[in-house]
Amino acid sequence: AAGVIQSPRHLIKEKRETATLKCYPIPRHDTVYWYQQGPGQDPQFLISFYEKMQSDKGSIPDRFSAQQFSDYHSELNMSSLELGDSALYFCASSLGLRETQYFGPGTRLLVL
Amino acid sequence: AQTVTQSQPEMSVQEAETVTLSCTYDTSESNYYLFWYKQPPSRQMILVIRQEAYKQQNATENRFSVNFQKAAKSFSLKISDSQLGDTAMYFCAFMNSGGSNYKLTFGKGTLLTVNP
Numbered sequence: 001a002a003g004v005i006q007s008p009r010h011l012i013k014e015k016r017e018t019a020t021l022k023c024y025p026i027p028r029h030d031t032v033y034w035y036q037q038g039p040g041q042d043p044q045f046l047i048s049f050y051e052k053m054q055s056d057k058g059s060i061p062d063r064f065s066a067q068q069f070s071d072y073h074s075e076l077n078m079s080s081l082e083l084g085d086s087a088l089y090f091c092a093s094s095l096g097l098r099e100t101q102y103f104g105p106g107t108r109l110l111v112l
Numbered sequence: 113a114q115t116v117t118q119s120q121p122e123m124s125v126q127e128a129e130t131v132t133l134s135c136t137y138d139t140s141e142s143n144y145y146l147f148w149y150k151q152p153p154s155r156q157m158i159l160v161i162r163q164e165a166y167k168q169q170n171a172t173e174n175r176f177s178v179n180f181q182k183a184a185k186s187f188s189l190k191i192s193d194s195q196l197g198d199t200a201m202y203f204c205a206f207m208n209s210g211g212s213n214y215k216l217t218f219g220k221g222t223l224l225t226v227n228p
Contacts, residue, residue, distance in 0.1 A: 045215035098209045103157035
């Protein structure tokens with residue numbers, strides 16, 4: 001079965017640079033969630049989209065923005081990167097709200 | 113706000129034995145879902161099992177089963193016939209099913225090691 005696709009899988013950036021993470025949900029899934037998992041931490045919710053509209057917002061820094069496109073893929077844009085942004089970023093998708101979320105493999109971001 | 117507590121940071125079990133991971137949660141909501149996710153060394157987050165709060169019957173998926181005690185706000189995971197591939201971090205997670213907030217709230221995780 002098709003799974004959630006995230007790209008790139010690994011990303012190395014310098015401080016103050018910009019990064020764009022992409023997420024392609026499972027086919028027919030219309031809801032996307034973004035989570036950040038720091039080293040040794042549990043995943044923390046950043047933001048979610050349902051039918052291309054933002055549905056909920058968590059502890060996402062103002063330096064970050066995201067959107068969901070007409071084909072339901074989503075992008076997380078991160079600007080003015082800081083060392084503390086180094087983490088594993090997960091995208092998860094579901095078929096509608098209140099449904100089970102299936103996670104992608106994650107993007108490992110390292111900020112030097 | 114919901115909180116999820118996993119009181120066992122680490123556990124170990126011998127291959128083929130049974131182990132139970134504990135999880136408690138706090139919420140004022142009456143409708144919600146509970147999940148166990150597994151994160152092996154590859155760091156992929158894999159769904160293990162899901163429980164709807166309105167269902168009294170405990171969910172089961174092959175060797176994995178839960179003991180859901182709604183009044184006690186407890187949601188433990190039992191792994192039977194443990195296998196080496198079960199070695200992973202296990203996260204308990206809560207999701208509200210009412211209102212407009214459907215994010216997952218995770219516990220801090222339990223690192224399970226299955227020994228040969």
